[in-house]
Amino acid sequence: MKINSLPFINLRRKPIRTSALIVIALVMSAAAFGGQILIKSLQRGLDSLEQRLGADIIVLPEGAEKKVDLQNLLLQGTPGYFYMDKSVTDKLTGINGIEKLSAQYFLVSANAECCTVQVQIIGFDEESDFTVKPWLKEVYDGRLQKNEIIVGAGLSTRVGHTLSLYGVECRAVGKLEKTGTGLDTAVYATNETVKGLINASAKQGIAVLSKQSPENVVSSVYIKADKGADIDELTSKINRALDGAQAVRTRSMMTDTAKRLNVLSKSITALTAAVWVLAAVIMLTAFYNSANERKREFAVLRTIGFSRNSLSRIVLLESVITAGAGALAGVILTGLLCFEFISAIGKKTAMPLLMPSAGVTIVYGAAVIGIVLLAGAAASALSAYRLTHIDTGKILREGC
Amino acid sequence: MIITAKSISVTFYKKKHAVKAFEKVSISFEKGELTLITGRSGSGKTTLINALAGFIPANEGQILYDGQDISRLDDKALSGLRCKSIGFIPQGQSALANLTVLQNILLPSALAGQSNIAYAEQLLAAVGLERLANAYPDELSGGELRRLAAARALINSPSVIFADEPTNDLDEENSAIVLNILKEQAQSGAAVIIVTHDSAAFKYADRIFHMDGGRLIGNDNEYENTLCRPLVS
Structure with missing residues (x-):
């Protein structure tokens, strides 16, 4: 003992x-x-979220917040979509104080089409994007081709397999790390792919756009202000210049x-x-x-x-x-x-x-x-x- | 080891009232002697041996172990002295409920940094508890518990053994077992001090003192042991 x-x-x-x-x-x-x-x-x-947002200002259709909860859509990836006229992008190009801008398309998969949950489809422009690509690069360093997608960590689709969206077989070329948000069930593709999916939805009788062609619309425009620019002032300037669209400072969303x-x-x-x-x-x-x-x-x-x-x-x-x-x-x-x-x-x-x-x-x-x-x-x-x-x-x- | 108490007194305070347990007691205990301290309940016997073992500080006087004043020892030194040189059999049930009989006996030996299992088994046999080595105290009778306490007090072969009413509640046979063991320890050279009112213990004693109203009759200084011998006969 x-x-x-x-x-x-x-x-x-x-x-x-x-x-x-x-x-x-x-x-x-x-x-x-x-x-x-x-x-x-x-x-x-x-x-x-802050890292992934990467933009100072987001331009959205006026009244978009009535259609979806903007904060949830943009920060959490809660499925939703809205569109505005593409001419907004041209108007923004003429405004001083903007360093970069890039348009995105949002779309939602049809119910019970491919997955157990509705999937948020985010389209970005391969040429101008500065918000999505920097972190997509962690899993896929190439250039996304038409009908190629990068899937969130929450989706069961594996790299090399396909995901059927509105009847279009989209091939997963990368899978993202977990974020802990609804973005884990999002799918990223080029604008061209999303436009194709919008057309495919119309063929299936699920018209997400009533009259316009997807070629003439965008969902949002992400803006990076010039270094040293007063972002609040730039936001106001954009709001004054645009009709039918609104500029929102991203930090205000984050602050909330x-x-x-x-x-x-x-x-x-x-x-x-x-x-x-x-x-x-x-x-x-x-x-x-x-x-x-x-x-x-x-x-x-x-x-x-x-x-x-x-x-x-x-x-x-x-x-x-x-x-x-x-x-x-x-x-x-x-x-x-x-x-x-x-x-x-x-x-x-x-x-x-x-x-x-x-x-x-x-x-x-x-x-x-x-x-x-x-x-x-x-x-x-x-x-x-x-x-x-x-x-x-x-x-x-x-x-x- | 020689224990000398020089004119020691112990006073308690109960609700701010001073109660003298005993006063100016002087006594010595020699190696190889079995000393009995008898007296009625409340006469101060238990308090005296608690003071001699250093559990109760004396309000005045000195207690010397081989000439060393125990009031000057710090807790570690006094505990070390108790562990290695003093065997104490407290009044009543003193077995540690969480330990088996064998573990209870081995505990002082483990505390001293030894593991004297062979001697523990010898002691178990001597007190008739060998079959209960792995039993827990709640499985033992009162007599068995007293014998266990005696065996535990002896495991480190102490030079001083204090026993407070070691035969209390024991039948004649169990009393004899415990007293014989204590007598053997005295014969082996230990100073054995027993507090008891059991007259069966008298025949084992080399010296007998009597406590009455806080005074030790047969007090070495006052009576030079002259009162002890008649009590034995």
Whole structure:
């Protein structure tokens, strides 16, 4: 028998108390780790969106927000479409302060046509695009040909396979990394391909355009302002110059989403704090009660020759073992749940959720385990003090 | 080891009222002697041996172990002294519920950095608990628990053994087992100090003291042991 095994023996012989303490630590770590992962996923999702948007101003048809939720469409990839006259692009070319501009086409796959969910089809111009290509390049460095597509991570279509859209077989040449948003179920193609799909939809009797030809329309124009240009002023200038279209500053969309994320982050932090306060009170009570029950046991240990330090070590080791086991289980369980359900949560809450990288997740997990261990040690410190400063003589004399 | 108590007093405070447990007790314990301290309940016997073992600080006087004042020892040194040199059999049930009988006996040995399993098994056999080595204390009778406490106190072959009512609640046969073991320890050179009101223990004693109202009759300084011998006969 070794003295260091005493805390383990004590814990094993009190399975209910030990399990309860482990569960408390598990709840604490799950709340802290889950909360942190959720907050970081929101931040990462937002960063990813910002990176992908890449434009300062977006020009859309007037009233487009009445047809679809612009923010959801542009930031989250929630399926939707709208069109405006192509002449908008020509008008924009004459406005000073614009460095780059590129038109895009939006289309939505027919219901239950190819996939279990509606797919957002985004068409971009191979020549002028500066918003989509930079990150598409990560998975496909070539030039997209007609009826070639790059698919989001959420679609089951594999590279080299085809996806049928309005009866047109489109070949996937690349697959994107996960973004945690509806863009994971989007398909990217050239404007030519999308125009072809719009025509194909008309042939199938699903007319997305009533009278116009797809050659004469665009869905949106992405604008990169000149360096040093006042973007608000440029937005106003564009709005004054255009008829039937509106310019929206992208940061205003992001700010709105960022505000929502900020509120959510604060709510998660508050909830985590509440769980911690409750768990800490329960843990303190458990250790306090345990200290009362164990006075005689510790008095006997003093008669055997245990010093105050060695008794403190027993109490602290017991708390570290229970807190450590609970924290580890909490982190692993929450990590698995997050990994499995974070995309679903993102879709359900319309929030851009993107899990932090494995390295960052491990660092957070380790930090949470460390904090729970400290909390457990702190909660047991009072008990350790009480048990190591018991009046051995009095307890032995009075038998209590 | 020689223990000398020089004019020690212990006073408790119960709800701010001072209660004197005993006053100006002077006594010495020599190697190889079995000393009995008898007296009625509440006479201060238990408090005296708790003070002698360093669990209760004396308000005045000195307790010397081989000339070393234990009040000057820090907790680590005093705990080390208890672990290696003192065997203590507390009053009542003192088995550690989470440990088996064998683990209970081995614990002081493990604390001293040893693992004297062979001697633990010898002690188990000596107290008649060899069949219960792997049982837990809640499976033992009162008599078995007292014998377990005695065996645990002896595992490190201490030079001083304190036993507080070691035969309390034991039948004649179990009492004899425990007292014989303690007597053997004294004969092997340990100083054995037993607090008891069990008259069956008298025949094992080399010296007998009596406590009454916080005073030790037979106090070395006052009576030079003259009152001890008649009590034995």
